[in-house]
Amino acid sequence: MSRIGKSAWMALAAASLAVVVGAPVHAAGTPSFSSVPEARVPEMLHPKDAPDTIPAGERVEGVRVDGTMFKGAPTFTAVQADGGRCVSVGAIPPGVPPSGSAATSIRVGGVLPLRVERLVERKPGEAELEIVDAWFDGRTSSVRQATSTRVPLTVLAKGPASYVVYGFRKGDELQVVIPSQDRIGYVDPRGQIGFTQCGHLRIGLDTTAKNGAMLMAAGRIQTKRAQRPAPSFHPQSQAVPADTTMRALQVTVSTSRTKREREPLLSASVGWAEDDEGVTAGFRNDFVDAPNVEPIESE
Amino acid sequence: MRKSVAVIGLVAAATAGLAAGCGSTGRGGAEAKAPNVGERSCGRVHPGVGAKPLAGARQGGVVALAKAGGKTIAYVADEDDGTIHTVDVATGNELGTTQLGGTPSQLVVAADGRVVVALRDKAAIEVLEPEADPAQPLASRCTVPTPVEPVALATTPDDGTLLVTSGWGAALTAYDVASMGRTYEVPLPREPRSLVVSDDGKKAFVAHVVGSRMSVVDLAAKRVRPVDVGGIEEGGFRRPRIGLFGGGEEIERRACQGFALAKSTDLSGRIFAPQVLVDPGRAEERSEGYGSGGMNPPEVAAVAVVDEDTEQPIGESVSVKPDVRQMVGVARPRAACLLPRAAAMDPGSRSLFVSCLGIDTVIEYDAAAADPQHAERRRFTVAAGPTGLAVDPEGRRLVVWSQFDRTLQIAPLGAKDVAAVDAPAIVRVGLSRKAQTAATADLELGRKLFHASGDTRISSDGRACASCHPDGRDDALTWATPEGPRQTPMLAGRLAKTAPYGWTGRGDSVEAHLSETFGRLGGAGLARREIDALIAFATALRPPQAEMRDGTNDVLVQRGKAIFHSTQAGCGTCHHEEGAWTDHTAHDVSSRADADVAATFDTPSLRFVGGTAPYFHDGRYATLRSLLVDSDGKMGHTKHLAKEDLDALEAYMRSL
Structure with a gap:
C-alpha cells in the first residue's frame, strides 16, 4: 500500500x-x-556454553531464519517468529522487553542464544507462557532447541x-x-x-x-x-x-x-x-x- | 433588592468555590468580624435530635451526607443563593432549604449532628442544628469569626477539633467542636483550599491552588512543612529545542489548581490531590503563545498521591507520561480535567472520583494505581459546574452538585469491583432557586465561558480562562510569551478603572486585551453575546472580602500610608489612589528582562497586592518585602526606611 x-x-x-x-x-x-x-523463568542460555556450530537444517517450531533477506548486507540474517511467538537473539539489553519481538536481524557470526516465547491461552483466564531456549547459528541459518519451559500465569x-x-x-x-x-x-x-x-x-x-x-x-x-x-x-x-x-x-x-x-x-x-x-x-x-x-x- | 442579592451571590460563588492561583507568599490570617458574629452559644439546644453524619465522614465538602432516621440526606451548599438544600438521596426529592447568613463554601456534619458551614464572604463559620424533621430548615446557633475567606473544613478523628482553612486569609484555624472556641491558628502559604486530617489526627494536609505545593500542618507543634507536588516530564520537547537529531529534555512542571483532596481508610496512608501540572515555558525565551509551545501541552491533568507518613508524593503520580492511546492511532484525545474541583473516595471499589469544571465531567480513577491519572476507569458527563461530590458507601451512590446548572445528580456506584459497569443511569434533580434576572443570566453564561476548558473557541490546547485565573485571581506563574515573560495578574476586583490592560498597556479595553489573549491561546473566538457575557462576568468578579478589612493594625497601616504617599518614598507618584492605584501609564523602571521586547510596562494596580505574589511583569520578586527592598531606586525609594517603616509600608500595601 x-x-x-x-x-x-x-x-x-x-x-x-x-x-x-x-x-x-x-x-x-x-x-x-x-x-x-x-x-521460575530460566536465564537465557550463556554464550560460553554455545556449540561451535549447528549443522544446516536444524529448526525450531515457529522460527524462520532467512539468510537471503539482506542481499546488500549478507553479513546479516533475519529471524522471524510465527504464530504469535516473540523472539530474542543474543543478550537482551536493559530496558528492552524480555518477551522479544516478531522479527529481528542478527549479524552473522558465532552461535548465539535464542529465546522464543509464546502466550498459550487455553481460554480467557487460563494461560501459560511457553519459553523455548535454543542456539542460533546465522552461518547455517539453523536453530537447535536446548530447553523448553512452561510458566503458569x-x-x-x-x-x-x-x-x-x-x-x-x-x-x-x-x-x-x-x-x-x-x-x-x-x-x-x-x-x-x-x-x-x-x-x-x-x-x-x-x-x-x-x-x-x-x-x-x-x-x-x-x-x-x-x-x-x-x-x-x-x-x-x-x-x-x-x-x-x-x-x-x-x-x-x-x-x-x-x-x-x-x-x-x-x-x-x-x-x-x-x-x-x-x-x-x-x-x-x-x-x-x-x-x-x-x-x-x-x- | 432580590436581583442584587442574586447577582452578588453568583459572582461571589464564581470567585469563591469555583476557580484561585500557583505562588509563594505566606502570611497569617487577617480576620474581620462580621456583624452578629460570635455573640451566641454554639451548643446544641436539642441534643440527639435530627440527622447524624455518615460513619467516618469528617471531611467537609460542598455536599455532605447524613443519616436522618432511615434516610440518607444530602446537605448541599448553594453558593449562588446562600442556602443549604436538604435532599433525600434515595428519591432525589428536595426536602427543604436553609437560608444562611452568607455565601457557603463548604459544610461538614459534626459528630453530634450540628452542621458547620464556612461562610466565605463573611469571614465566619455558621453553626446550625438539625430539627427532628429533615424537611425543616436547620436552626442557626451561632456564627464564629475566622480569618478572611474560610474555604474548607474538616474534623479530627476524635471529633473534638474543627479545622478551617481560609483562602485569602491564608491560615489554618482550629476550634473546639463543643464550644466552637478558637484554640489555635497556623499561617499558611497562599491560597489554601481543601484539607484532610491524618488517620492519627496529628497532621493536616492542605491543598493549595497555587505554589506547586501541599502543606502539612503538625497540629501539635503548630508548624507547617511544605510538600512539593510539582512534576517532571522526561523526554519533553519545547519548540526551541527541537533539533534534527535532538532528544527530549527534562521539564519541571509546576502544580496548580489544588482545590480538592481525598483520602480513604481503605487505602490507608494515601492522600489524593487532583491538580494540573503546568509548563509555563522559560522566562528567558520568547514563545508563540502562553507557554513554551512545541509538542508539550502547557497543562496536563494529574492526581498526586501523597504518602501520609513520609509526606512525599509517589513519584509516578507526578511524572508526566505520553498518552499511550495515541500510539495506536486513537487520535481524539480525551478531554483533560484541567479544572478539578472536588474529589471523593469510594472505599468499596477503591475508586477516586474527581469532578472537573469546564468539561463538566466526573472521572473515576483506580485509586490503587501508582498514577491514578493514567488508570481511568470511566467518566460520565454531568450538568455544568460540578463543584461538589460525596460518596454514600452504604447506598452505593455518588452525589454530584453542579453549581452552574444548579443540578444535583445521583449516580449508582455499581458493583464493588467496578466490573462491567457502563456509564451510570444518573438521576438529575434541579434544585430550587431564587428569582433570576437578565443580569444573572448573562453572568451565568459568562461564568460557564470563563471555566470552559477543552473549548477551541477559547484555546487550542484546552486551557480555560480559569486555568490561569483560578477563582478569577492569578496562578502565581510567569509565562513565556511572544513579548517576553509575563506574570499572570489577578482579575477579581482589578479590572474596573484600571485600563489600559496587559503588562505593556496595549489593551485599551478589556475586550481588546481579551482578543489578544484568545489569539495567543489559539482560540477561534466567541460570538458577540458571549464576549459581552464573559467580560460582564470578569469585571463583576468579586474580590476577596473587599468590604472587610483587618482593623487590628490600623496604626501601622496609617503609618505605612504616610510613607507610601511621601515624596521620599514616591510610591504614590505612579500608584494613584484615585486611579485605582495606577496612573494608567507605562514606565521604564529598569525591569526589562532578556526576553522582553519592550522596556516600559504599564503601572499595575495595587488592589489586593498583598495576596498576589510574585511581583513585577516577570515575577522576579517572590515577596512584597523583596519587591520593596530590591526595587529601591528603580521604582520609588525605600533604602532610607527603617525595618519598622518597611513593616508599616508593607502593612499598608496589604490593606489596599
Missing part, C-alpha cells in the same frame, strides 16, 4: 472516532502482590471482550504479560515508549522502586460492534459493512508502596480507549498493511 493511501486511511480513522464517554474499565479482582504465584485483570492481562511474580518483580492481536504501543516503567508486534508483551515492574512502577499499553483488538456503524462520508467504508471492529484497548498495571503498606499495592486495569466507532475490521484489512489478527477464544 502506498504511503499516501495509508495516511488517508489514518486520517479517516481519526475522523471517524467518536467521543469516548463512559467506556468502562475493568479491574475486577486485582490480586494482591503476595498472592501472585512466583514462577495468573490473571491480573479482566477486560472487555474476554481480554485478560496476566502476570507472575519473579522475586521482587511483577512480570506483566499483555496479549496482543495487533501492534501494542507501550510506555514502560522508565517512561520510554515502545512497540511490539508479536503475540504478547512481557515487561517487569520493580516493586521495590521508591517512586512506584507503572506500565501502560494500548493495542487494538477485534470485537463485535455494540451499535450500528455511524454514517461515513467515505464511500469505501460504506461499501464494506462490518459488524466487527478493531477497537483500541488500554492496559495499565502499576505497583507502589507507602510507608505503612506491608506489601506493594498492585493495580491492574483494562478498558476501551475509544468508543465503538473504532475502525471496522473489514475496512482496515483491505487498506492497511498489517498482520492478520487471530480472534481470541471466547468463553
Whole structure:
C-alpha cells in the first residue's frame, strides 16, 4: 500500500472516532502482590556454553531464519517468529522487553542464544507462557532447541471482550504479560515508549522502586460492534459493512508502596480507549498493511 | 433588592468555590468580624435530635451526607443563593432549604449532628442544628469569626477539633467542636483550599491552588512543612529545542489548581490531590503563545498521591507520561480535567472520583494505581459546574452538585469491583432557586465561558480562562510569551478603572486585551453575546472580602500610608489612589528582562497586592518585602526606611 493511501486511511480513522464517554474499565479482582504465584523463568542460555556450530537444517517450531533477506548486507540474517511467538537473539539489553519481538536481524557470526516465547491461552483466564531456549547459528541459518519451559500465569485483570492481562511474580518483580492481536504501543516503567508486534508483551515492574512502577499499553483488538456503524462520508467504508471492529484497548498495571503498606499495592486495569466507532475490521484489512489478527477464544 | 442579592451571590460563588492561583507568599490570617458574629452559644439546644453524619465522614465538602432516621440526606451548599438544600438521596426529592447568613463554601456534619458551614464572604463559620424533621430548615446557633475567606473544613478523628482553612486569609484555624472556641491558628502559604486530617489526627494536609505545593500542618507543634507536588516530564520537547537529531529534555512542571483532596481508610496512608501540572515555558525565551509551545501541552491533568507518613508524593503520580492511546492511532484525545474541583473516595471499589469544571465531567480513577491519572476507569458527563461530590458507601451512590446548572445528580456506584459497569443511569434533580434576572443570566453564561476548558473557541490546547485565573485571581506563574515573560495578574476586583490592560498597556479595553489573549491561546473566538457575557462576568468578579478589612493594625497601616504617599518614598507618584492605584501609564523602571521586547510596562494596580505574589511583569520578586527592598531606586525609594517603616509600608500595601 502506498504511503499516501495509508495516511488517508489514518486520517479517516481519526475522523471517524467518536467521543469516548463512559467506556468502562475493568479491574475486577486485582490480586494482591503476595498472592501472585512466583514462577521460575530460566536465564537465557550463556554464550560460553554455545556449540561451535549447528549443522544446516536444524529448526525450531515457529522460527524462520532467512539468510537471503539482506542481499546488500549478507553479513546479516533475519529471524522471524510465527504464530504469535516473540523472539530474542543474543543478550537482551536493559530496558528492552524480555518477551522479544516478531522479527529481528542478527549479524552473522558465532552461535548465539535464542529465546522464543509464546502466550498459550487455553481460554480467557487460563494461560501459560511457553519459553523455548535454543542456539542460533546465522552461518547455517539453523536453530537447535536446548530447553523448553512452561510458566503458569495468573490473571491480573479482566477486560472487555474476554481480554485478560496476566502476570507472575519473579522475586521482587511483577512480570506483566499483555496479549496482543495487533501492534501494542507501550510506555514502560522508565517512561520510554515502545512497540511490539508479536503475540504478547512481557515487561517487569520493580516493586521495590521508591517512586512506584507503572506500565501502560494500548493495542487494538477485534470485537463485535455494540451499535450500528455511524454514517461515513467515505464511500469505501460504506461499501464494506462490518459488524466487527478493531477497537483500541488500554492496559495499565502499576505497583507502589507507602510507608505503612506491608506489601506493594498492585493495580491492574483494562478498558476501551475509544468508543465503538473504532475502525471496522473489514475496512482496515483491505487498506492497511498489517498482520492478520487471530480472534481470541471466547468463553 | 432580590436581583442584587442574586447577582452578588453568583459572582461571589464564581470567585469563591469555583476557580484561585500557583505562588509563594505566606502570611497569617487577617480576620474581620462580621456583624452578629460570635455573640451566641454554639451548643446544641436539642441534643440527639435530627440527622447524624455518615460513619467516618469528617471531611467537609460542598455536599455532605447524613443519616436522618432511615434516610440518607444530602446537605448541599448553594453558593449562588446562600442556602443549604436538604435532599433525600434515595428519591432525589428536595426536602427543604436553609437560608444562611452568607455565601457557603463548604459544610461538614459534626459528630453530634450540628452542621458547620464556612461562610466565605463573611469571614465566619455558621453553626446550625438539625430539627427532628429533615424537611425543616436547620436552626442557626451561632456564627464564629475566622480569618478572611474560610474555604474548607474538616474534623479530627476524635471529633473534638474543627479545622478551617481560609483562602485569602491564608491560615489554618482550629476550634473546639463543643464550644466552637478558637484554640489555635497556623499561617499558611497562599491560597489554601481543601484539607484532610491524618488517620492519627496529628497532621493536616492542605491543598493549595497555587505554589506547586501541599502543606502539612503538625497540629501539635503548630508548624507547617511544605510538600512539593510539582512534576517532571522526561523526554519533553519545547519548540526551541527541537533539533534534527535532538532528544527530549527534562521539564519541571509546576502544580496548580489544588482545590480538592481525598483520602480513604481503605487505602490507608494515601492522600489524593487532583491538580494540573503546568509548563509555563522559560522566562528567558520568547514563545508563540502562553507557554513554551512545541509538542508539550502547557497543562496536563494529574492526581498526586501523597504518602501520609513520609509526606512525599509517589513519584509516578507526578511524572508526566505520553498518552499511550495515541500510539495506536486513537487520535481524539480525551478531554483533560484541567479544572478539578472536588474529589471523593469510594472505599468499596477503591475508586477516586474527581469532578472537573469546564468539561463538566466526573472521572473515576483506580485509586490503587501508582498514577491514578493514567488508570481511568470511566467518566460520565454531568450538568455544568460540578463543584461538589460525596460518596454514600452504604447506598452505593455518588452525589454530584453542579453549581452552574444548579443540578444535583445521583449516580449508582455499581458493583464493588467496578466490573462491567457502563456509564451510570444518573438521576438529575434541579434544585430550587431564587428569582433570576437578565443580569444573572448573562453572568451565568459568562461564568460557564470563563471555566470552559477543552473549548477551541477559547484555546487550542484546552486551557480555560480559569486555568490561569483560578477563582478569577492569578496562578502565581510567569509565562513565556511572544513579548517576553509575563506574570499572570489577578482579575477579581482589578479590572474596573484600571485600563489600559496587559503588562505593556496595549489593551485599551478589556475586550481588546481579551482578543489578544484568545489569539495567543489559539482560540477561534466567541460570538458577540458571549464576549459581552464573559467580560460582564470578569469585571463583576468579586474580590476577596473587599468590604472587610483587618482593623487590628490600623496604626501601622496609617503609618505605612504616610510613607507610601511621601515624596521620599514616591510610591504614590505612579500608584494613584484615585486611579485605582495606577496612573494608567507605562514606565521604564529598569525591569526589562532578556526576553522582553519592550522596556516600559504599564503601572499595575495595587488592589489586593498583598495576596498576589510574585511581583513585577516577570515575577522576579517572590515577596512584597523583596519587591520593596530590591526595587529601591528603580521604582520609588525605600533604602532610607527603617525595618519598622518597611513593616508599616508593607502593612499598608496589604490593606489596599
